[in-house]
Amino acid sequence: MREKLVIGNWKMNGSALHIDSFVDALRQKIPADFRAQTLIAPPACYLGYASPRFEEVGIGLCAQDVSAYPVGAYTGEISAGMLLDLGCRFAIVGHSERRSYHGETDAVVAAKVKQALRDGIRPVVCVGEALAQREEGRYEQVIRQQVQAVLQVCEPEVWSDLVFAYEPVWAIGTGQTATPEQAQEAHRFIRSLLGAPGASVSILYGGSVKPENAAAIFSQPDVDGGLIGGASLCAADFKAVFSAI
Numbered sequence: 001m002r003e004k005l006v007i008g009n010w011k012m013n014g015s016a017l018h019i020d021s022f023v024d025a026l027r028q029k030i031p032a033d034f035r036a037q038t039l040i041a042p043p044a045c046y047l048g049y050a051s052p053r054f055e056e057v058g059i060g061l062c063a064q065d066v067s068a069y070p071v072g073a074y075t076g077e078i079s080a081g082m083l084l085d086l087g088c089r090f091a092i093v094g095h096s097e098r099r100s101y102h103g104e105t106d107a108v109v110a111a112k113v114k115q116a117l118r119d120g121i122r123p124v125v126c127v128g129e130a131l132a133q134r135e136e137g138r139y140e141q142v143i144r145q146q147v148q149a150v151l152q153v154c155e156p157e158v159w160s161d162l163v164f165a166y167e168p169v170w171a172i173g174t175g176q177t178a179t180p181e182q183a184q185e186a187h188r189f190i191r192s193l194l195g196a197p198g199a200s201v202s203i204l205y206g207g208s209v210k211p212e213n214a215a216a217i218f219s220q221p222d223v224d225g226g227l228i229g230g231a232s233l234c235a236a237d238f239k240a241v242f243s244a245i
């Protein structure tokens with residue numbers, strides 16, 4: 001059985017106050033035997049603040065990014081080892097906003113994934129096509145290239161530590177969710193790229209997931225959870241989304 005994961009990506013939103021009120025609003029602790037792991041990726045500067053507070057309500061920590069380097073003169077970077085120190089075991093890598101606003105290439109994403117795995121952080125690797133690429137019928141080609149760049153740098157024995165997130169760029173923050181069928185088709189394609197080890201790799205869907213559409217998306221056989229942006233900032237919405245899994 002593949003593990004299920006629902007991860008909230010707060011992007012550059014939130015504050016210490018927001019973390020406090022979010023935890024208050026959740027009220028009940030998510031039981032340890034809940035059917036999915038539930039995590040939130042706050043901005044890096046709040047990981048330490050959030051760690052014990054999220055733990056109290058059964059939410060795990062995820063980082064929004066991780067360095068491709070283990071240590072050294074890389075101003076502004078945060079290493080996988082530092083994330084582990086804060087109680088964080090997952091990091092989003094290659095989000096489309098990092099690829100487009102920070103020039104992260106497939107090679108950079110692959111180097112981050114490799115370093116994260118080496119130091120014990122599980123990467124949540126984001127892949128997905130832009131609208132024009134889908135309209136031109138090139139979406140499988142784009143995803144194949146993004147996935148293979150990562151697989152090439154990892155031994156198949158560690159593939160089970162990878163998590164992929166299919167996030168079509170045209171669905172992020174637009175309110176235009178992929179249909180459950182579109183999500184399933186892309187997820188099945190990603191799994192096919194992984195071959196036999198793919199049977200145990202979790203693939204999450206991200207892009208305008210909301211309480212209203214979460215159940216339909218999560219019910220698809222190759223969708224193992226979600227990477228939730230806007231809806232994860234509101235405790236009630238996030239709870240409704242992860243409860244739909």
Ligand SMILES: O=C(CO)COP(=O)(O)O
Nearest residue numbers: 009172173207208229230
């Ligand atoms: O980018 C996303 C999660 O990483 C998705 O964001 P939205 O849920 O706001 O569309």
